[in-house]
Amino acid sequence: MKFGVIVFPGSNCDHDAYHVVSKHIGQPVDFVWHKDTDLSGYDAILIPGGFSYGDYLRAGALASFSPVMNAVKDFAAEGKFVFGICNGFQILCETGLLPGALMRNADLHFVCRHVNIRTENTNTPYTSELEKGKVLSIPIAHAEGNYVCDEETMRALEENGQIVFRYCDENGELSPEANPNGALSNIAGICNEDRNVIGMMPHPERACEELLGSNDGRDIFRSLAKAVTAAEARV
Amino acid sequence: MKAKVYVTLKPSVLDPQGKAIHHSVESLGYNDISDVRQGKYFEIALNDAVRETDARAAAERIAKEVLTNPIIEDYRVEIDR
Secondary structure, three states: OOEEEOOOOOOOOOOHHHHHHHHHHHHOEEEEEOOOOOOOOEEEEOOOOOOHHHOOOOOOHHHHHHHHHHHHHHHHHHEEEEEEEOOHHHHHHHHHHOOOOOEEOOOOOEEEEEEEEOOOOOOOOOOOOOOOOOOEEEEEEEEEOOOEEHHHHHHHHOOOOOOEEEEEEEOOOOOOOHHOOOOHEEEEEEOOOOOOOEEEEEOOHHOHHHHHHHHHOOOHHHHHHHHHHHHHOOO | OEEEEEEEEEOOOHHHHHHHHHHHHHHOOOOOOOOOOEEEEEEEOOOOOOOOOHHHHHHHHHHHHHHHHOOOEEEEEOOOO
């Protein structure tokens, strides 16, 4: 099993992601430079948070044109795992690997705090170790997390169970007050139809140790490690 | 030759930045404004030897593939000789 963490100019959560994979999942992991085009040695690719290319043009837009993202598209098409966090989610939407777009937060503020998210679908490679409805405390840190898509896409997301996490209060109730950025239908994270590609605005890699206020993020990475092991067994 | 590209949010997309600007403008005493929408403007300088039709085609392609996110934005291209 081998993980890759992509590094763009301006990524700043790459070391956090690397740390979680190596320390908490206990698996080998490499940094992958944005100019690299060979991902053949990897089972899962993490696209970390940060401000790739300074968020110029649109958050995630310029990163989506970098050489490594063509390789990520092929990698995802093979059914391998691609996990985008925060800026990584924005990049996956800009690349078209995930539907919809992430716009400026409704209140225009950069929001940096712990939020509650509810597990909407446990039948994904990223949530199998969670219970449906389980509320996780995970930090967010973004100014462009306001998820939007057209009605048709929204219907498809609902019907296919592609909505993985929603912002909620501590009891798991959805409300506008529990929505930190105005995201449509309180969406915090979605996956593609095949469920091997996921993007989420909250940072589970920053919630893997008690010392940091929460270790609720660990189950997401444990789920992914289990899915990789299962995929290896199938080959 | 210059290609000018205007990128605007689709009418159906809310624009909180435009709204905030609208409030500020109103606070200056401009009360007859019904709405403000924020967009982006790009100037692409092209070699003068390029034919205008080719310049337009190139600018349209750049606008579509790079400058715009088609899910939330529209674009318009003008060519300035």
